[in-house]
Amino acid sequence: MSSSDEDEVIKDKKSLGTSIPTCRTPLHVVGVQPETPVAWSKNGMYLTFVSGNYSILIVKKIENKRGQQTVLNFQIAATLEGHTKPVSSLIFHPTRPILISGGFEGIFIWDLENSTLKQRISPDNYQNAHEGTVECFEFLQDGKCLITGSADSTLKIWDMRGERVVCIETINAHKTAILVLSFCPSNSLLASSGRDSVIKLWNVTKLLKYFGNQEGDKKNDKSGVTVVQDRIIEGHRGDIVTLSWQQDGIYLWSGARDNQAMKWNINTRLQEETIKRHKGDVKKVVLVKGGAVILTASADGYIKSWEIQAKQNTDEENVQEESNINGFEDQIENEELKKLLSNTKDVKKLLRKEDVNNATILNKCKAHEEGIFTMAPCPVAPLIVTTSRYNSVRIWGIGNGFKMNLIHEFVGHHGSINDIEIAEEGEGGNERNSIFTCSLDYTIHQYDVLTMSRMLKIDLGCSVNTISVPPEKNILYAGGTNYNIHGFALNETSVESENTNLCMRREVVRFIGHGGRIIFCAVSPNGNMMASASSDFKLITWKLKNKWRPTICNRGQLDKHKGIDFYLEQPSKFQITQDQYLVPEIVKPKKKYEAHEGIVQQVVFDRTGGYMISTGNDHKMIIWKVKEKSGSISILAEYPDAHDGAISGACWCTDTVNAKQFATCSWDRTVKIWNFDTRSKKITAIKTLEYHLDKVNDIDVSADQSFLFSCSSDFTVRCYELTKPYNCVAVYSVLREGPLNCIRVGTDSFVTGSENGLIRIWPSYIEQYYDMFKDEIGEFEKKKLALQQLEEDHQKKNN
Structure with missing residues (x-):
C-alpha cells in the first residue's frame, strides 16, 4: 500500500469521526446452545429454546390442512437478545405474555408482546x-x-x-x-x-x-x-x-x-x-x-x-x-x-x-x-x-x-463453517429460500431459511471445506480433506438410472485427481465445467454432464467392480438396501494447472462464464480465459504480489464495455478493488480498503452489484459502496462470538458462517431494514480518531 493510499484512507472524512450504521442482531441464527433448556407455552402454541449465540428463540406452531391431514410446521416468531452466557432455565408465564429466563x-x-427485556435481576x-x-x-x-x-x-x-x-x-x-x-x-x-x-x-x-389474597401485602401480614x-x-x-x-x-x-x-x-x-x-x-x-x-x-x-x-393405595382414603x-x-x-x-x-x-x-x-x-x-x-x-x-x-x-x-x-454445526451456498427459488416474493453449509464436523446441511429447520444432512466422512450447487440445484458438489470431490443427487434430473429414487441424496459421482485436500470448488454459470483448488498447489478443471450414471449392484458385483478399492474399505457407507450398493461414476481431470507456487485458495467464475480468477497463499492472483466447451482455461494476466498475505477470497463486481471490476481480500487485513482491461489484459489497482482489524476471510457482492461485503476474524462484516470513493456504509458485529469465515450474499440478506459453527442471516443495508441499524463509531474508526488526535497533539507541540 502506497503512502498516498494511506493518506487517502486517513483523510476520508466520510468514515472518520462520524458514526457508521451498525447492526448487531441477525434476522435468524442457525445453531443451538449445547444443553439448551426448553419450554412450551401453556396453550401449546409456542416453544422456546436457546440458540448458539445465547439469544432466545420463540418458535410458533403452525397447523396447515392438506386434504384430510393436519401438517405441523414450526417457524421462528421472535428472537430475544440479551444473554451473553449460557442460559440454564426457561419458563412461560401461565397467564401473561411474559417469558422468564435464567442462567449465569x-x-x-x-x-x-414487544420482544423486549422488561427487567434483569442480578447481583x-x-x-x-x-x-x-x-x-x-x-x-x-x-x-x-x-x-x-x-x-x-x-x-x-x-x-x-x-x-x-x-x-x-x-x-x-x-x-x-x-x-x-x-x-x-x-x-x-x-x-x-x-x-x-x-x-x-x-x-x-x-x-x-x-x-x-389479591389485597395481600407482606408489610401488613404479621404472620x-x-x-x-x-x-x-x-x-x-x-x-x-x-x-x-x-x-x-x-x-x-x-x-x-x-x-x-x-x-x-x-x-x-x-x-x-x-x-x-x-x-x-x-x-x-x-x-x-x-x-x-x-x-x-x-x-x-x-x-x-x-x-x-397399578398398586392398591392404602395410604389415603380420598384419592x-x-x-x-x-x-x-x-x-x-x-x-x-x-x-x-x-x-x-x-x-x-x-x-x-x-x-x-x-x-x-x-x-x-x-x-x-x-x-x-x-x-x-x-x-x-x-x-x-x-x-x-x-x-x-x-x-x-x-x-x-x-x-x-x-x-x-x-x-446446527458443531465445527467451523467453511463454505455457504444460497439457493433462491420462486418469484414475486414467494420464494422458499434455503442455504447449504459445510463444516469441519464432516457434515453438509441444508436449511429452510423461513423455518430454520434442517432439510438435508450429508456426512462426508471428512472435514468439508467447500460446496457448490449449480443454478439448476439438482446436484451438490463437495470437497474436503480426503482429496476428492463428491457429487450428491438433489433431485431425479441429475441421475440416469433405472432406480433414480435410490440415488436421491446419495453420492452419484466422484472426481479423483488431486493430491491434497480440496480447498475450493466452483461450477461455471452454465454448469458445463467445474474448477477446483487444492493444497497440492494445483488447479484442476473438470467436464460436467447433465446426468450422472452411478452403478447399482449387489455385494458380489461390488467386489468385482473395477477401480473402486476405496469403496471396499467401508462398503456399508454405499449400501442403499439390504443387498444393493451404489457405486458413483468416476470422473478424471480434464486438465491440471500448476500456475501457483503455494496452496490455491479460491477459484471464481464471472457471470458470463468467460473469465475466472484464482488466488493463493503465494500472494498471487491470476485471471484466466475460460473455454467452457472444451473444459480448459488459459492465463490472461497475473499479479504476483497483489497482497502482503494469503489471498483468501475474490469476487467479480461490475462490468463495463471493455473492463471488468473485481475485488480480493487477504489475511493482510485489506480488501482491494481492481480493474481488468479485457483488451490490454492489464490489471490496475483502484482502491485499498483498510477497515478490518484482523485477517479478512471472504468477500461477496450483492446481486445488483451495488455493495461489496467482507467478513473478518475481527468478528465483523463490512459493507462498502461499489462506487467511488468506496465508503464503508454499514458494519455488522457478532460481539466476539467466533471469527467469521465465509459470506454469501442473497437478494435482500446475506449469510455468514463462523468458526464456532454458528450460521447467521443478516439484513442487507436497504430501506426495509434501516430500523435494525444504530449509528455507532466502530473500533476501527476509534483507532483512527486516536491516531489523528496524537498527530494533532504532536503538531501543536512542534509549533
Whole structure:
C-alpha cells in the first residue's frame, strides 16, 4: 500500500469521526446452545429454546390442512437478545405474555408482546438476587408467585404481581446447587432437589394463602410469608435432575445421574418402583395417564415408554381420579391420543415386553445420538420436544404404541463453517429460500431459511471445506480433506438410472485427481465445467454432464467392480438396501494447472462464464480465459504480489464495455478493488480498503452489484459502496462470538458462517431494514480518531 493510499484512507472524512450504521442482531441464527433448556407455552402454541449465540428463540406452531391431514410446521416468531452466557432455565408465564429466563447472568424477564427485556435481576443491580447460576423455575397461584432455585443452594420467592418483580423471601434449602423444582397442587407441597441427591418437600400452604389474597401485602401480614420444610427423601446416588408428581399427590417420580428413575411414596418415604434400564443419566420423567405410563429420557440418547402396574393405595382414603396427564393437560383435543392413552393394555400386546420390577417397556426411540439433555411435553397435543447434549432440538409426535415420529428439528454445526451456498427459488416474493453449509464436523446441511429447520444432512466422512450447487440445484458438489470431490443427487434430473429414487441424496459421482485436500470448488454459470483448488498447489478443471450414471449392484458385483478399492474399505457407507450398493461414476481431470507456487485458495467464475480468477497463499492472483466447451482455461494476466498475505477470497463486481471490476481480500487485513482491461489484459489497482482489524476471510457482492461485503476474524462484516470513493456504509458485529469465515450474499440478506459453527442471516443495508441499524463509531474508526488526535497533539507541540 502506497503512502498516498494511506493518506487517502486517513483523510476520508466520510468514515472518520462520524458514526457508521451498525447492526448487531441477525434476522435468524442457525445453531443451538449445547444443553439448551426448553419450554412450551401453556396453550401449546409456542416453544422456546436457546440458540448458539445465547439469544432466545420463540418458535410458533403452525397447523396447515392438506386434504384430510393436519401438517405441523414450526417457524421462528421472535428472537430475544440479551444473554451473553449460557442460559440454564426457561419458563412461560401461565397467564401473561411474559417469558422468564435464567442462567449465569441472573434472571431475565421478557415482554413477549414487544420482544423486549422488561427487567434483569442480578447481583449487579439487585441486592437480593441469587449469587449463583439460576438453574430452575416454578410458578404458583397462576403466576402470581415465582420460585427459583440456584447453584448458590437457595430458593427465592418472588412476587410477580407488580410491574417489577420483587424478592420477598430467601430459603437456605440445600447444601449444594438446586437443579429442579416441582409443585403439586393436590398436597400444596413443593419438591426441590439437586446435586446433594436429596429430595426435600416444602409445605407452601401459607405462601399460597398469601398470594391468594389479591389485597395481600407482606408489610401488613404479621404472620409473615413462610415456607416450611415438610420431609426429606433419600435414595439416589447421583445428582437429581428431574421431579414429576402424580396427580394424587402421594407419589413422586425422580430421575438422577445414577442412571435410575424412582417412584416414591411420600407418606412412607419408601421407594416403590425403580427403572434401571438406561445406560446414562435419567434426564427427564414425564407421567402419562396419571402415572400409568411414564416416559423417560436419558443421556444415553433414548426415550423409553413404560407401563407401570397399578398398586392398591392404602395410604389415603380420598384419592383423586388419576385422569390427568402430567404435561398433557385435560384440554387435549386429539382423539387419537385419547384413544392411545386409554388402551395401554392393547399397546402392550403389540410390542415386545420387558419387565423391570412392576414396569413393562412399551417402546423406545433413539432420539439423539449424542445423548439427551432434557425433554418437555406439549401441554395440549401429543408432542414431545427433546434437546441434545450438544446442539439440536427435535420435536416428536407420539403415535400408536408410543412410537416417536420426528416432525421437526433445529440443529446446527458443531465445527467451523467453511463454505455457504444460497439457493433462491420462486418469484414475486414467494420464494422458499434455503442455504447449504459445510463444516469441519464432516457434515453438509441444508436449511429452510423461513423455518430454520434442517432439510438435508450429508456426512462426508471428512472435514468439508467447500460446496457448490449449480443454478439448476439438482446436484451438490463437495470437497474436503480426503482429496476428492463428491457429487450428491438433489433431485431425479441429475441421475440416469433405472432406480433414480435410490440415488436421491446419495453420492452419484466422484472426481479423483488431486493430491491434497480440496480447498475450493466452483461450477461455471452454465454448469458445463467445474474448477477446483487444492493444497497440492494445483488447479484442476473438470467436464460436467447433465446426468450422472452411478452403478447399482449387489455385494458380489461390488467386489468385482473395477477401480473402486476405496469403496471396499467401508462398503456399508454405499449400501442403499439390504443387498444393493451404489457405486458413483468416476470422473478424471480434464486438465491440471500448476500456475501457483503455494496452496490455491479460491477459484471464481464471472457471470458470463468467460473469465475466472484464482488466488493463493503465494500472494498471487491470476485471471484466466475460460473455454467452457472444451473444459480448459488459459492465463490472461497475473499479479504476483497483489497482497502482503494469503489471498483468501475474490469476487467479480461490475462490468463495463471493455473492463471488468473485481475485488480480493487477504489475511493482510485489506480488501482491494481492481480493474481488468479485457483488451490490454492489464490489471490496475483502484482502491485499498483498510477497515478490518484482523485477517479478512471472504468477500461477496450483492446481486445488483451495488455493495461489496467482507467478513473478518475481527468478528465483523463490512459493507462498502461499489462506487467511488468506496465508503464503508454499514458494519455488522457478532460481539466476539467466533471469527467469521465465509459470506454469501442473497437478494435482500446475506449469510455468514463462523468458526464456532454458528450460521447467521443478516439484513442487507436497504430501506426495509434501516430500523435494525444504530449509528455507532466502530473500533476501527476509534483507532483512527486516536491516531489523528496524537498527530494533532504532536503538531501543536512542534509549533
